[in-house]
Amino acid sequence: MNRLLTLIDRLSRLAELAAVTLIFGYCILMLTEVVARAQARSFSFTWEYSQYAMAAVFALASGPAIRTAVHVRISLLTEKLPAGVARGMDVVANLVALIIVAAIVNAMWTKVSVSFDRNILATSVSKTPLWIPQAIILWGFAQLWLDLLARSIRRIANQQFEWRGADKEQADV
Amino acid sequence: QTNWDLTTAWGANNFHAQSAIAFADAVRDATDGAVDITVHLSGETGVKITEKLAAVENGIVQMADMLLFLQAGEEPFLGVDTLPYLIQGQDEMKTWLEVAGPTYDAIFARHNQKVLYYVPWPSPGVYTKEPVVSADDMNGLRIRSFNATSFTFLEKMGAAPVELPFEELATAVAAGTVDGAATSTSTGANSKLYQFTGNFNPLNWSMSPDAVTVNLDAWNGLTDQERETIQSLADEMEADFWAASAQEDASKTAELVENGMVISTADESLKAKMAQAGKAMWAAFFLDVPEAQAVVEAYAAKTGK
Amino acid sequence: MFEIAIVACLLFVVLLAGSVWIGLSLFATGYLMLSIFKPNIPMDIFSSGVIWGAMIPTPLLSLPLFILMSEVLVSAGLGRSLFSGLAPWVGRLPGGLLHVNVVGSTLFAAVSGSSAATTAIVGNVSLPELEARGYDRQLAMGSLAGAGTLGFLIPPSIIMIIYGVVAEQSILELFIAGVIPGLTLAAFYMIYIAVHQTLTGTQPHVERPTRRELLGGLRDIGPIAALIGTIMGALYLGFASVSELAALGVLGAVLISVAMGRFSVGALIAAGRRAVRTSAMIGLIVVGAALLNSAFGFLGIPKAIAGQIASFGLSPMALIVVLLVFYAVLGMFLDGTSIIVMTLPITLPLITAAGFDPIWFGIFVVVAVEISQITPPIGFNLFVIQSQTGESIGTIARAALPFFGILLGFAILLAVFPDLALWLPRTLQ
Ligand code: NA
Ligand code: NA
Numbered sequence: 058m059n060r061l062l063t064l065i066d067r068l069s070r071l072a073e074l075a076a077v078t079l080i081f082g083y084c085i086l087m088l089t090e091v092v093a094r095a096q097a098r099s100f101s102f103t104w105e106y107s108q109y110a111m112a113a114v115f116a117l118a119s120g121p122a123i124r125t126a127v128h129v130r131i132s133l134l135t136e137k138l139p140a141g142v143a144r145g146m147d148v149v150a151n152l153v154a155l156i157i158v159a160a161i162v163n164a165m166w167t168k169v170s171v172s173f174d175r176n177i178l179a180t181s182v183s184k185t186p187l188w189i190p191q192a193i194i195l196w197g198f199a200q201l202w203l204d205l206l207a208r209s210i211r212r213i214a215n216q217q218f219e220w221r222g223a224d225k226e227q228a229d230v
Numbered sequence: 231q232t233n234w235d236l237t238t239a240w241g242a243n244n245f246h247a248q249s250a251i252a253f254a255d256a257v258r259d260a261t262d263g264a265v266d267i268t269v270h271l272s273g274e275t276g277v278k279i280t281e282k283l284a285a286v287e288n289g290i291v292q293m294a295d296m297l298l299f300l301q302a303g304e305e306p307f308l309g310v311d312t313l314p315y316l317i318q319g320q321d322e323m324k325t326w327l328e329v330a331g332p333t334y335d336a337i338f339a340r341h342n343q344k345v346l347y348y349v350p351w352p353s354p355g356v357y358t359k360e361p362v363v364s365a366d367d368m369n370g371l372r373i374r375s376f377n378a379t380s381f382t383f384l385e386k387m388g389a390a391p392v393e394l395p396f397e398e399l400a401t402a403v404a405a406g407t408v409d410g411a412a413t414s415t416s417t418g419a420n421s422k423l424y425q426f427t428g429n430f431n432p433l434n435w436s437m438s439p440d441a442v443t444v445n446l447d448a449w450n451g452l453t454d455q456e457r458e459t460i461q462s463l464a465d466e467m468e469a470d471f472w473a474a475s476a477q478e479d480a481s482k483t484a485e486l487v488e489n490g491m492v493i494s495t496a497d498e499s500l501k502a503k504m505a506q507a508g509k510a511m512w513a514a515f516f517l518d519v520p521e522a523q524a525v526v527e528a529y530a531a532k533t534g535k
Numbered sequence: 536m537f538e539i540a541i542v543a544c545l546l547f548v549v550l551l552a553g554s555v556w557i558g559l560s561l562f563a564t565g566y567l568m569l570s571i572f573k574p575n576i577p578m579d580i581f582s583s584g585v586i587w588g589a590m591i592p593t594p595l596l597s598l599p600l601f602i603l604m605s606e607v608l609v610s611a612g613l614g615r616s617l618f619s620g621l622a623p624w625v626g627r628l629p630g631g632l633l634h635v636n637v638v639g640s641t642l643f644a645a646v647s648g649s650s651a652a653t654t655a656i657v658g659n660v661s662l663p664e665l666e667a668r669g670y671d672r673q674l675a676m677g678s679l680a681g682a683g684t685l686g687f688l689i690p691p692s693i694i695m696i697i698y699g700v701v702a703e704q705s706i707l708e709l710f711i712a713g714v715i716p717g718l719t720l721a722a723f724y725m726i727y728i729a730v731h732q733t734l735t736g737t738q739p740h741v742e743r744p745t746r747r748e749l750l751g752g753l754r755d756i757g758p759i760a761a762l763i764g765t766i767m768g769a770l771y772l773g774f775a776s777v778s779e780l781a782a783l784g785v786l787g788a789v790l791i792s793v794a795m796g797r798f799s800v801g802a803l804i805a806a807g808r809r810a811v812r813t814s815a816m817i818g819l820i821v822v823g824a825a826l827l828n829s830a831f832g833f834l835g836i837p838k839a840i841a842g843q844i845a846s847f848g849l850s851p852m853a854l855i856v857v858l859l860v861f862y863a864v865l866g867m868f869l870d871g872t873s874i875i876v877m878t879l880p881i882t883l884p885l886i887t888a889a890g891f892d893p894i895w896f897g898i899f900v901v902v903a904v905e906i907s908q909i910t911p912p913i914g915f916n917l918f919v920i921q922s923q924t925g926e927s928i929g930t931i932a933r934a935a936l937p938f939f940g941i942l943l944g945f946a947i948l949l950a951v952f953p954d955l956a957l958w959l960p961r962t963l964q
Contacts, residue, residue: 076811080814084782088779095774097372098390103393104596119819121812129816130556132554133929146553157559161822168580271876278587281588285584288580290577290581400706402773405772407773
């Protein structure tokens, strides 16, 4: 069990690293476009690839955001309940979330397979095969499901299950 | 009682959307409410503008008003109308649809739907500070393009095409982020491009149609009489919708002129350059979509292109 | 229609109260509504299209980058510099450094097109500093939630762009029309803060600054002022489009931290990690909201209600009040863009028939959308502040309540004096 949890942790870091690379990547891409346009050149793919990168950032960092308690939820009830009941409710919420994210993963799986089977292309100059950016989103939501799974297991086993305020210390230079 | 959803990519003021609403109303009247089509405007249903073909095929909606070339990711042939110098004006559009009709029908049948009617958009032109009259007038101008083909075409015309989201069109022209924009009279007038550019150059290098299609399962679920009623309404009203498109172009051109824009006319050198660039792009398109060649050549023979 | 709305509300409330994450609650509600009331729709295919479409819209592009910019600024300690720089200048005024929330939001609103981004940028910098200096935490969070909404009212503004596209109005005119209302609203916020701090006496005491401290303050404010000035210049001189400003902002923030000798690759990556997580939080809600919006759209709920309002035949002023309530209630479930897209085809003809100017209505709708940003359960400014402070949505919403009141009052003021919005565009014509 612990080996599974460690594996999910590592995969989560990997997804986060990919997201960080992509956010800086599309930032640089947009800067390049600004400079190029000033010299009457423009890349037909800047906006398109930036859009894909943004979507990938949203998806890939979603799991890490569960892990660090960044995703928002309403804790009106749980705050007022005794700790044991609150924990039970959190576990239930977590299991419900697993079902919902499974629906999202299933939907994205359908999307990627259809785009791949039919070779659906972007209606752009670059004619990108859409299954590629869509597969990255599928990866991200699959990671979110895994992170939720790890969270459920740890919550049930009464282990430390999330990492609040992660990285805060590095911010205070 | 049959309830259908029709998704259009356009907003309430757009003539395509208004045509779709008029059609839905006519169908409701003619069938005494037995076939009730709800028109969902832009953004209401979450059906993406590039996924209308698939949405009808999958039964998400029973009908859609779709801009054909935006479905080209799924069916590359549907991008053919964007080729420059191919379809110029409504008369040529009629000929084009006669020639290419069977090909379109086969494509839509493959996606479990049929076309009820087509409606063309007004042709695009270029909004610039200086008039674009002869072959070299677009050299080095940063002009916002509106789709993949217009990007390539503007590049071939010597301009420096720029991609920008549609939402940023007006602000970018105003701030001088681009030197001009390629778009229709409709979009130009609605975005008040006349506030920042003095010249509209209606180069008419292409004309693109919307198609309104219906899912075949839904269609076959109707009674024979309902099908006949709807089909004849579509055939009848199509001409009105085309007239609405022409009227849109005329009234928006008038609006541009009223607001001080100068409407330019291309000279022979510019026309020759456009034809040359267009033909080169036809050849490139045939490499990607071989089945387009026979259709385009048959059409070209008929129109003398 | 009625039962559909009830079922949706119940389901949504149960999921939210059960502390299921908000984005996922939205998604599940939309999914189940469509499964029940539109059984012909193949939900896996349809929802995949909605998810994909919701994650790639260009108007969202700048949001993650603005969040990244603020994280880089905070890593470089620029937040602290800004505050120590401003302290000698405004520390002794009634309200003190709390005004930084409003002034900072006004300034960053002038470069960012969204409220969530404005809230994120300013909050990242100001909340920890205000707390360290002993300011009232409730008022700090509330004024940030309120002032953050200026992101939509002060140009550039994504909501005005959406309104302009849907209503076919000049986006530039809308931008200009937003300036005076934006500044007026900022002034109201500052007056409230000053009065609150004077009456409660909770404002921390600050010594009278020396000349030297005042001058030193300017030097500390300098880098951020230069950054904002450069970004604004890039927009108005036509170097960068609205969406690209954020990328320039990130570059500027990195350059400043290098110039101040506070740059490290580790800190930059850490800033990136925090930025992607906050972006993902917003992204998940955007995805969920998109599916719920589709369900509402397919079932025609906003249209039906707006049509109902149209049938009342109200007087112009009553119409405005009813629309304000309508938008505030819709804002509890939908995000600003969807509200505009789904209701405008009905409300705009209604409002122009009642004699209102479409540009004026654009500003009015922006204020209505701003209200929706700070009302629970779906209020993006509240979410941003929750992710920054870890406080509960309820606490933050309570803190924002006075600012909700100010916004509501301001909307009425705008209806009584339409020239607040219309004077400037008319004069510049
Ligand atoms: Na703004
Ligand atoms: Na709200």
